[in-house]
Amino acid sequence: MRPPIRRPLVIGNWKMHTTARTAKHLAREILAHVPARLDREVAIAPPFTALAAVGPLLDGSPVRLAAQDLFWEDEGPFTGEISGPMLKETGVEYVLLGHSERRIYLGESDLIVSRKVQAAMRAGLLPVVCVGEDQVERDAGRAQQVVREQLLKSLEGLPDAEVDRLCIAYEPVWAIGTGRSASAADATEMHALIRLEIEARFGADRSERVRILYGGSVTERNIDALMACAEVDGVLVGGASLRALEFARIAGFGAPGRVDS
Ligand code: PGA
Numbered sequence: 001m002r003p004p005i006r007r008p009l010v011i012g013n014w015k016m017h018t019t020a021r022t023a024k025h026l027a028r029e030i031l032a033h034v035p036a037r038l039d040r041e042v043a044i045a046p047p048f049t050a051l052a053a054v055g056p057l058l059d060g061s062p063v064r065l066a067a068q069d070l071f072w073e074d075e076g077p078f079t080g081e082i083s084g085p086m087l088k089e090t091g092v093e094y095v096l097l098g099h100s101e102r103r104i105y106l107g108e109s110d111l112i113v114s115r116k117v118q119a120a121m122r123a124g125l126l127p128v129v130c131v132g133e134d135q136v137e138r139d140a141g142r143a144q145q146v147v148r149e150q151l152l153k154s155l156e157g158l159p160d161a162e163v164d165r166l167c168i169a170y171e172p173v174w175a176i177g178t179g180r181s182a183s184a185a186d187a188t189e190m191h192a193l194i195r196l197e198i199e200a201r202f203g204a205d206r207s208e209r210v211r212i213l214y215g216g217s218v219t220e221r222n223i224d225a226l227m228a229c230a231e232v233d234g235v236l237v238g239g240a241s242l243r244a245l246e247f248a249r250i251a252g253f254g255a256p257g258r259v260d261s
Contacts, residue, residue: 002231006208008039009043009213009233010042010234010235010250011044013066013236013241014026014044014046014047014241016047017047018046018242021053024050027057027063030248031058033248041062041064042064043064043066044064051091065091066096069099070095073119088123094125094126094128095127095128097113097120097127098116100134100173100176117129117155121159127166128169128236129166131169132147132176132216133172138172163198163210168213169214169215170194170212171215171216176217181226187214187226188230188232191231195231213233213234215236218235218238219250220249223250
């Protein structure tokens with residue numbers, strides 16, 4: 001059984017999809033399905049250019065705003081980068097960090113991720129740190145070792161008192177965008193390992209509060225099986241979060257409502 005202190009969290013990662021205009025439409029479609037009361041916490045992560053447009057639409061709704069990344073300094077000569085305080089002022093609450101697409105395409109290292117985690121904490125944001133092995137690492141029997149290393153290095157320098165505000169997303173690279181999700185058994189095993197590592201590093205009380213999400217080909221077909229795992233505290237959804245009705249079902253929303261254009 002998941003302790004009540006870990007309220008389930010569902011985040012939609014829109015990646016590099018939508019312009020500010022189409023993001024508003026998608027957000028409105030999602031909001032049309034939101035019931036007054038939610039059992040799960042829900043957030044959507046549009047691209048940076050759509051945050052300011054989508055944020056005000058979420059005001060007064062239970063859906064929170066998330067960003068897909070931030071830079072590790074708060075301001076300065078860092079052309080093209082976006083800082084924690086900028087996101088905070090735009091109404092962002094959650095920020096994804098160390099997503100495998102950033103690790104792969106932009107060479108983000110665990111050291112960079114750890115600096116970003118601290119920047120997010122400084123800005124009063126809730127970091128969602130992504131970790132996960134690729135297919136070659138899994139086939140070589142190194143999945144646990146890779147995840148453990150990414151996790152501990154990404155959390156280096158994090159003060160104990162801030163662990164309560166941390167979320168981890170276990171996202172096996174081979175499951176992202178492939179339609180091949182991890183099995184409930186594989187997710188359970190890796191989530192348990194992640195919790196043990198956090199417990200060893202920060203103590204049992206603090207570890208109990210950290211939500212561990214699963215990500216990688218989550219759909220309306222596998223959400224129930226995944227959420228039934230005691231160690232799965234929520235999900236990070238990519239592709240399916242761009243389909244309003246499916247995302248609403250994954251998030252556990254009620255009957256569809258009306259969509260204003
Ligand atoms: P997916 O992506 O749901 O499309 O597999 C998940 C993610 O990358 O966060």
